[in-house]
Amino acid sequence: MADEQESLRPWLVLHRAPHIGPATFYSLIERFGSPGKVLGAGSAALRAAGLREETVAALNAPDEAAIEADLAWATQPGAHILTLADTRYPARLRTLADPPPLLYVYGDPDCLELPQLAMVGSRNPTPAGRETAQEFARHLGGRGLTITSGLALGIDAASHQGALAGGGYSVAVVGTGLDRVYPARHRELAHEIARHGALVSEFSPGTPPLAGNFPRRNRIISGLAVGVLVVEAARQSGSLITARLALEQGREVFAVPGSIHNPQARGCHQLLRQGAKLVETAQDVLEELGELVGYQVTADASSGEPSTADPKAELDAEYQKVLECIGHEPTSVDTVVERSGLTADAVCSMLLVLELQGFVAATNGGHYCQTC
Structure with a gap:
């Protein structure tokens, strides 16, 4: 030592x-x-x-005090400092034009060599977007892809949570020193990631959440991965920076399409116009990455893909009618009343039931959107 x-x-x-x-x-x-x-x-x-x-x-x-603090940090259980000369330094990151000379790692550094898919997106996703990220990460994590993201609010957090819920590994690349968690509300999530993957930073312990650190860490998110999946992103989004870096690094870029009325989908649509691969299911990602990560990809019923059975078919006719009047974009109660011909009281009552059953989610301004 x-x-x-x-x-x-x-x-x-x-x-x-x-x-x-x-x-x-x-x-x-x-x-x-x-x-x-x-x-x-x-x-x-x-x-x-x-x-x-x-x-x-x-x-x-x-x-010397700062150097000793770094060395003391590395003596903690689970704490590691990897230099570019270290055999544990991830091979994919070495291929970058500007790999970080040092990586601070808290957790299992060996998981950095596992096949990784980066998942990024909006910090303010729609409920459907958050659920999509969780489901993709849960399924892909369960199939052996380590899910890598940035521990931010929104799609990042949903991706980490989905991977862990599926029994997979997750890696969080952060824009602070590893002696702090940002945002603070993700403290428990960060600890869970460290137990089932790793927290990674190129910044020394004690580094605060400076604005310039977050775009800089994006090259590591994409650099560790074999591909990047974008789930909901506005046109001016840090996620698009990660996607651009991924293309420069020779990584695959995937995007989930969304409603033309959803501002959070416009960044994904821009990526698709620029040549990103459109994905509708987790299987689409596996089929593209199968050869790169050594998978034998099958589309049979045992693949673990979420069921395609339509749960809406079991609803009463009036509930189905209300659902048909709600798009995947936010829809106001007044619009649902107008489209359905039902009374406002009946619509409000049914929306409450549908929300409790997970068919719709409330969004800003008293609007609703479908979640499945």
């Missing part, structure tokens, strides 16, 4: 020095040979390598 920590120290010094991102980090390694040799190069050589005075000063007199 002492030798391992000593070998980590030069990497941590470079990592914590100001103005050293992945590109500068690797140019220094290429120039001098190793992090240890960078630190022993001397001020003149470091200046000749193009480093700023502030950076040279930090390398000559590193923040």
